[in-house]
Amino acid sequence: MTECRCKGAMLAMVVAGVTASACISHAPRRTFDSLDPGSNLPEYCGTRQTTGDTTKNAEDCGVRTPHIASDSVCTSIPQLTAVGAAGDLHRQRVSCVSHERHEAVEKSATSLPHAGFDLHVLEFDDEGQPWNRDLQDRAFEVIRQQLSEPAVVLGFVHGWKNDASVCNGNLSCFRDVLEILAKAETAFSMLPRPADAGVTTTPIAPRRVVGVYFGWRGGTIKTRGIKQVTFWGRKHTAHTIGDNGGVTNAIERLRAMVINSRGSGVKTPGQALRTTSLVMVGHSFGGALLYSALATSLNAAVGEAIQKAPGAEATRARAAMETGARRSAPEKSLALPAGGGDTGPVEVDSSGDLVVLVNPAMEASRFANLHRASKLQFTSTQVPIFVTLASEGDSAVGGFFPIGQAFSTIARSARSREIWFSMVKGFGLYEPYHTHRLVLKPATDVPEREEVSGECRCKSNMGKFGDPLVTRLLDLYKTLDGTPDEEMLRLAGYQEMLYSRLEPVRDVDPNNPFIMASVDPAVVADHNDIFNPRFVDFLIEFVVRSELKRGLSNQYGQRRLR
Amino acid sequence: MTRARAVLSAACLALMMPAVVPVASAQPACLTIKGVTPANELAALLDVANTIELTEDGRKALEQMPLAYVQVEYQAGAGGSAAASASNQAYVRLLEDPPAGNSSRQNDRAATRFTFTREGRYTLQLRRAKEFGWPNTDGKGEPAPGCALQHIKVKAGPRVGDFSGTSGQWWLAYRPATRVEAGGSIFFKRVGFALSVEANVPRFIGDRDDPSNFNPVTVATEVRWRGSRGYLGGSIRYYPDEEEGLEQYRFGFVAGEELPSFKGLPIWLVADLRLDDPKVTFWRELSFSLAFRFDLPGSRP
Numbered sequence: 074m075t076e077c078r079c080k081g082a083m084l085a086m087v088v089a090g091v092t093a094s095a096c097i098s099h100a101p102r103r104t105f106d107s108l109d110p111g112s113n114l115p116e117y118c119g120t121r122q123t124t125g126d127t128t129k130n131a132e133d134c135g136v137r138t139p140h141i142a143s144d145s146v147c148t149s150i151p152q153l154t155a156v157g158a159a160g161d162l163h164r165q166r167v168s169c170v171s172h173e174r175h176e177a178v179e180k181s182a183t184s185l186p187h188a189g190f191d192l193h194v195l196e197f198d199d200e201g202q203p204w205n206r207d208l209q210d211r212a213f214e215v216i217r218q219q220l221s222e223p224a225v226v227l228g229f230v231h232g233w234k235n236d237a238s239v240c241n242g243n244l245s246c247f248r249d250v251l252e253i254l255a256k257a258e259t260a261f262s263m264l265p266r267p268a269d270a271g272v273t274t275t276p277i278a279p280r281r282v283v284g285v286y287f288g289w290r291g292g293t294i295k296t297r298g299i300k301q302v303t304f305w306g307r308k309h310t311a312h313t314i315g316d317n318g319g320v321t322n323a324i325e326r327l328r329a330m331v332i333n334s335r336g337s338g339v340k341t342p343g344q345a346l347r348t349t350s351l352v353m354v355g356h357s358f359g360g361a362l363l364y365s366a367l368a369t370s371l372n373a374a375v376g377e378a379i380q381k382a383p384g385a386e387a388t389r390a391r392a393a394m395e396t397g398a399r400r401s402a403p404e405k406s407l408a409l410p411a412g413g414g415d416t417g418p419v420e421v422d423s424s425g426d427l428v429v430l431v432n433p434a435m436e437a438s439r440f441a442n443l444h445r446a447s448k449l450q451f452t453s454t455q456v457p458i459f460v461t462l463a464s465e466g467d468s469a470v471g472g473f474f475p476i477g478q479a480f481s482t483i484a485r486s487a488r489s490r491e492i493w494f495s496m497v498k499g500f501g502l503y504e505p506y507h508t509h510r511l512v513l514k515p516a517t518d519v520p521e522r523e524e525v526s527g528e529c530r531c532k533s534n535m536g537k538f539g540d541p542l543v544t545r546l547l548d549l550y551k552t553l554d555g556t557p558d559e560e561m562l563r564l565a566g567y568q569e570m571l572y573s574r575l576e577p578v579r580d581v582d583p584n585n586p587f588i589m590a591s592v593d594p595a596v597v598a599d600h601n602d603i604f605n606p607r608f609v610d611f612l613i614e615f616v617v618r619s620e621l622k623r624g625l626s627n628q629y630g631q632r633r634l635r
Numbered sequence: 636m637t638r639a640r641a642v643l644s645a646a647c648l649a650l651m652m653p654a655v656v657p658v659a660s661a662q663p664a665c666l667t668i669k670g671v672t673p674a675n676e677l678a679a680l681l682d683v684a685n686t687i688e689l690t691e692d693g694r695k696a697l698e699q700m701p702l703a704y705v706q707v708e709y710q711a712g713a714g715g716s717a718a719a720s721a722s723n724q725a726y727v728r729l730l731e732d733p734p735a736g737n738s739s740r741q742n743d744r745a746a747t748r749f750t751f752t753r754e755g756r757y758t759l760q761l762r763r764a765k766e767f768g769w770p771n772t773d774g775k776g777e778p779a780p781g782c783a784l785q786h787i788k789v790k791a792g793p794r795v796g797d798f799s800g801t802s803g804q805w806w807l808a809y810r811p812a813t814r815v816e817a818g819g820s821i822f823f824k825r826v827g828f829a830l831s832v833e834a835n836v837p838r839f840i841g842d843r844d845d846p847s848n849f850n851p852v853t854v855a856t857e858v859r860w861r862g863s864r865g866y867l868g869g870s871i872r873y874y875p876d877e878e879e880g881l882e883q884y885r886f887g888f889v890a891g892e893e894l895p896s897f898k899g900l901p902i903w904l905v906a907d908l909r910l911d912d913p914k915v916t917f918w919r920e921l922s923f924s925l926a927f928r929f930d931l932p933g934s935r936p
Contacts, residue, residue: 579750
């Protein structure tokens with residue numbers, strides 16, 4: 074019994090420690106508010122004043138980008154990763170602001186050129202509210218002005234044990250990815266094009282690359298061993314942040330700006346790659362956060378699409394959904410009705426562009442309704458909306474997560490064994506929901522993994538792989554600039570990329586906008602191996618094809634491609 | 636008369652055969668579905684992950700070409716009237732040998748997994764290619780010469796509820812920090828009976844003559860009720876050595892939660908709340924422990 078009491082005391086101490094730590098260290102990392110004492114503005118940042126005026130400065134950073142001087146800083150990846158006191162000073166300077174303007178890079182013997190990029194950090198507290206609402210409003214105003222030109226907006230929501238610190242591992246890798254995108258856009262813009270196509274002449278201006286990093290308190294304790302117990306608290310917090318509206322609000326503002334900036338319809342397929350697009354990526358608990366923020370609108374869009382499907386077809390589609398929802402074990406009604414073409418087709422609104430979850434750390438049961446939708450037939454103009462990619466080598470979600478779930482769902486019942494498994498298994502690891510598998514191509518030139526260390530450096534050295542990747546992607550861009558093969562645009566069909574291939578593992582509609590793919594560990598080795606050239610290549614190629622399809626969809630309206 | 640009727644029936648059947656067995660018998664079947672009886676007309680169950688494999692004839696048909704694709708095409712419903720509609724869809728998957736030394740990709744051993752989600756008829760076609768060419772039109776290669784176009788009839792399987800019939804399990808379990816357990820159980824629908832033996836390892840390997848080294852091994856029987864998440868039950872544990880102030884037979888409450896399986900073998904999280912001595916202040920005599928249980932091959936949940 075004494076032993077038992079000791080254990081109890083130790084447990085109480087751990088719980089107290091976790092609770093205290095969770096309460097004490099709640100402060101932003103980048104979006105400080107000098108008027109808010111809780112914002113913990115570092116001394117070296119001084120008191121900043123904001124005028125609210127945006128300025129355009131052609132010389133500053135070499136990037137013609139709207140910005141607010143007091144909210145932004147001119148920087149570059151070499152400056153951020155510099156060793157020594159100069160590097161430390163620069164990192165301090167960057168850590169005081171939420172908008173990084175990355176300098177343009179000229180072509181050199183060692184690097185491809187790019188036109189610079191912007192990185193905005195938006196931070197949210199544990200209740201899902203912006204840490205600094207004024208700053209966030211100003212950031213959106215700057216982004217709105219930046220989107221006056223065609224741009225690629227890439228949003229990233231980090232996961233467990235990460236945050237928005239200037240040298241956070243996820244943020245450092247995100248910068249590398251943005252730089253690769255900037256290089257790709259510049260390379261694409263410089264491709265020779267016939268001037269008589271009636272569309273454009275050589276060269277065209279590269280699209281601006283705008284990164285938006287959604288920061289939240291992904292970790293509360295850094296002590297080894299103990300930080301694992303933050304699992305339940307951080308998972309709950311991620312869903313709370315997603316549910317409470319702040320992130321949804323921010324994403325919808327981005328969407329609205331992107332849609333406004335697109336203007337009128339696209340005229341040619343190639344031009345689709347020159348209009349503004351938005352891609353949101355969430356990793357781990359960041360995937361959970363992102364899904365919580367968007368699940369309602371996704372499900373609403375599916376419901377609306379089914380109701381809008383024409384006449385008798387809609388009735389059948391609704392019946393397929395309803396009978397699917399009633400089942401708990403394999404039965405006849407689960408199947409798409411024989412002669413599946415009669416079921417739809419439906420078209421789900423895709424104005425929000427693409428949402429990608431990578432190794433999301435949440436339960437699979439949250440996907441149940443969208444899984445029903447993935448059984449429908451879609452129009453050939455349907456654009457991909459929601460992609461989940463989960464590594465088969467992800468032991469955190471595959472092994473640890475179900476144990477955590479077994480405790481956190483203690484007061485909930487499951488009406489069947491199948492549903493129970495969907496409650497404890499990871500979102501992307503529940504086999505009955507898999508529609509695809511992403512597998513490494515047996516190519517011989519797949520880049521080997523690397524690991525580097527250093528301040529503000531991406532651990533997987535993603536930046537190093539950027540130039541070869543962009544060079545190889547040019548072939549794809551050349552293909553896409555003309556009229557692409559229709560097979561390539563059935564994005565839920567079989568797709569081959571440079572290093573990987575996406576294969577359907579069930580007969581979902583090839584235009585299905587909801588892809589749930591398990592990922593070969595050779596592509597994504599584990600939970601955190603998301604910034605590697607094999608996977609980044611897949612993401613870029615998939616996004617490019619989605620953009621192209623959106624352009625074609627706009628062009629042809631509801632006309633079938635096939 | 637009866638004989639004449641039989642002959643007529645046989646003749647009719649012979650005439651009808653081509654309609655239900657559309658595979659040209661002269662050409663070999665290059666693909667097969669694992670676990671499904673190899674026949675000219677394969678039948679597969681709805682919503683079940685199948686493994687499509689190359690046959691020996693299929694390997695020969697590749698003729699040194701390194702890439703083999705299978706094209707799965709839906710052929711509309713049982714009536715087949717809409718066979719030519721736009722709903723026909725082709726799904727392509729690559730069949731390949733696994734790369735050396737990478738055990739994580741064993742599923743790719745000249746095979747691929749595919750789930751049919753619609754009732755009706757599908758066709759399988761083996762294609763071959765020299766190199767990756769997708770997404771060009773010929774990127775998925777050419778049909779492998781000499782291979783029959785294989786037809787599959789997909790139908791829904793019988794609906795079976797959870798925990799019907801009789802099932803048995805046997806397992807090893809680890810109860811931190813020092814105890815291990817072996818046991819077995821049998822369930823009749825949702826009600827089960829279990830017997831387990833638990834060893835306290837330091838005591839088990841320690842000096843058996845030491846009077847403080849008692850009860851290295853205990854035995855428990857349990858009655859369990861199976862639910863969707865796992866089971867709940869009651870146990871009686873027998874302690875062979877007498878301990879001062881404690882009962883030799885101790886009652887407990889057990890709960891097990893089934894976790895996702897590892898390599899096909901179920902894993903369980905098991906909780907045990909035991910009453911060491913029934914007193915008025917019984918809460919002081921409760922001991923709680925958790926265990927991880929690993930079911931062994933042959934167990935059926």
